[in-house]
Amino acid sequence: MISKDKLKNSSIKEIIEEYPYTESFFEDQKLAVDDKEKTLKEIFSELTIEEMEDVVFDLDQFADSLSSHIRNMQEFLGENDSIVAKLSILAGNNKDGEKENYEKLDIHSGEIISIVGPTGSGKSRLLADIEWTAQGDTPTERQILINDEVPDKKWRFTGGKKLVAQLSQNMNFVMDLSVIEFLNLHAESRLIDNQAEVVERIFREANQLAGEQFGREAQITSLSGGQSRALMIADTAILSSSPIILIDEIENAGIDREKALELLVGEEKIVLMATHDPILALMGDKRIIINNGGIKDIIDTTAEEKELMQELKVLDKVLTDLRDDLRYGKNLSRISEELAEIKSA
């Protein structure tokens, strides 16, 4: 625990030297600092009424808040305790109170799990149970374990670090920033060391996923749907603090879906993917079938299904080529030859 008295009697300069991340804290708290050599105590004794009102807190509350901030950041930076190598979901009940049709599902980092089921079947609830690290205290009474242990409560309440990151079709960028400014902003909030390198890597990966290339100075709000999705996926894979990623219905996103999944899995994330697209669903190692609020079945992707996926990819390629022809003003011709090829293969 950081001593509050020590903080009060330290100069702003000393505090920032010891805890570099407090610089943005002083700024966001709107503390009027005219001279960084002064101690917190001195600064507070010299604040005008208006400046006091901006800060909201008195010296004691401010020191409290600063010490909490330092504690939070130390926790945030000590990432080693938060590696999720294995996530376990223990069975609960469906909407009728009947026990789910499995005992325990273990998911390891780097695995892809598809989630299928009709709308309203309980996909969101499953995700919410994971995010909340449920301990029999949600409507489904499921229990979540991380690395075979009851997870730390911090996953529930801290602002900086959430267990699940989400990517969905409906998400947009809303900040008025260029691609590079945006990536730098995110990297800064994560306090990583090799910022320039990481930002450059995300930019490169995103461009590989996107059908159409975009530049560093492009405004994120003006990117196309596919470009936005590509940037979001690359950014989430490489820079998000969350060890689990939920992908919700990205079938029509206009990106290279296979590469996108490879990128996520390559970063040792656990990928959960709600989808009804057969190609995407079969990319998963397993799929969870959800019905009436409960897990009805867990199916391992069979060898035959993996072969089917190859066939589906050919079909997908045929459709993609037709789309491209359409886009560039070509006349479309029949595809019976390609279809015959698939049949004979």
Add this chain to the structure above:
Amino acid sequence: MNLVTFSGPPSSGKTAVILKTIEAIKQQGLKVGVVKFDCLYTDDDELYRKAGVPVKKGLSGSLCPDHYFVSNIEEVVQWGRERDLDLLITESAGLCNRCSPYIKDIKAICVIDNLSGINTPKKIGPMLKTADIVVITKGDIVSQAEREVFASRVSTVNPDAMVMNVNGLTGQGAFEFSTLLYDQDDHIDTVTGKKLRFSMPSAMCSYCLGETRIGEEHQLGNVRKIELGDE
């Protein structure tokens, strides 16, 4: 009875979050009521009524809605007790970002949304800084990165708060949030004698009293001037 005060900028999703949360609280067999404070007009009370929630609304008219809140909160608490509520929720107007109708020892919730921009946490002052729980809404429509940056800014401004994501449309997160609102061991019979966490927005000038003419000679009382300088 438990008392919880909700506050947050206009259109941040306070009513939607409260409605979804009440659905979850009712499952526990608890009786919940709401008092909605607003300025000129609100039809949020209809939404609560439709959901079968006992509700009252208070419109402050030309007064500062927070001053109006604090002058009426005791009567509101008694209204809740007479109706045998287990949980009484007050929802504020949150008009100027200076608002913070939080009371010491009474649970205080601030609702802000991801769309409001990453500098908002810095802008809204005591309403965010002195809250116990910060609920962030509209997370389903912005990117993961923007959500992370926004949440980290919130944590910088209020390092002690629990930060939760709740979706006011789908209700995602509302169940989890609802478990934090009611505490069996808490009992509020009155708020008389309690104190606000922070002073309310203040002004006592000629315009407060109905002056409409513009000009130095008409400005009396608590008047503050903008610094324009020579830059």
